[in-house]
Amino acid sequence: MGLCKYVAFSCPESGFHFPGNCAKAPPMRFLIAFLLLATSALAASWTPYANVRYGIRLDIPPGFVNDVPPPANGDGLAFHTSDREAELLVWGNDLAGSFKEEALGRAASEKQDRWLVTYERGNNLDLARPGAGWYVYSGAKDGRIVYAKAVASCRGTQAIHFRIEYPEARKSEFNDIVSRLAISLRAGPSLSCKSG
Numbered sequence: 001m002g003l004c005k006y007v008a009f010s011c012p013e014s015g016f017h018f019p020g021n022c023a024k025a026p027p028m029r030f031l032i033a034f035l036l037l038a039t040s041a042l043a044a045s046w047t048p049y050a051n052v053r054y055g056i057r058l059d060i061p062p063g064f065v066n067d068v069p070p071p072a073n074g075d076g077l078a079f080h081t082s083d084r085e086a087e088l089l090v091w092g093n094d095l096a097g098s099f100k101e102e103a104l105g106r107a108a109s110e111k112q113d114r115w116l117v118t119y120e121r122g123n124n125l126d127l128a129r130p131g132a133g134w135y136v137y138s139g140a141k142d143g144r145i146v147y148a149k150a151v152a153s154c155r156g157t158q159a160i161h162f163r164i165e166y167p168e169a170r171k172s173e174f175n176d177i178v179s180r181l182a183i184s185l186r187a188g189p190s191l192s193c194k195s196g
Helices: 002-006 028-044 099-112 168-184
Strands: 047-051 056-060 076-081 087-094 116-123 134-141 144-153 158-167
Touching (some): 047 076, 047 087, 056 087, 056 168, 099 116, 144 168
Antiparallel strands (some): 047 056, 087 158, 116 134, 134 144, 144 158
């Protein structure tokens, strides 16, 4: 009992800390199986979204629903939580200018709408290097938080986006959701991307 009582994950017989006696600790294979099942159950509750017009791929968080018809132009969808306190917009667009102008212009528009944008970051905005450019910004206004990400696609002629807005009071609840959204946004094959 000595070592198990004081140091977490220290039970030599199982490799895992279990309160009390090491002999009572479950075998490590059972703990690994439980963790794998729990992880897959949590991952399964996210829903993949794909937009064929712009090739958007994004994992939609559990509890977000789309209950309005998609727009006629097929550029994206709007999702919200059942209490309608959080909203997630997902869309793509053809670029009129450069990706850099588009990304910085959207952040500037939020600032003009009185959002206090406190975080902005991008990579390869001018698309001078191989790989897609991306841009993110985050801010707050009237007790709400906004986080948005854009990724250049279709050889720099299009962009895909998501924008999530939620109550500042629920920030800790949304931190992991925003992280997963940011990681999962990617461009896939697009019907509107002209080859050439």
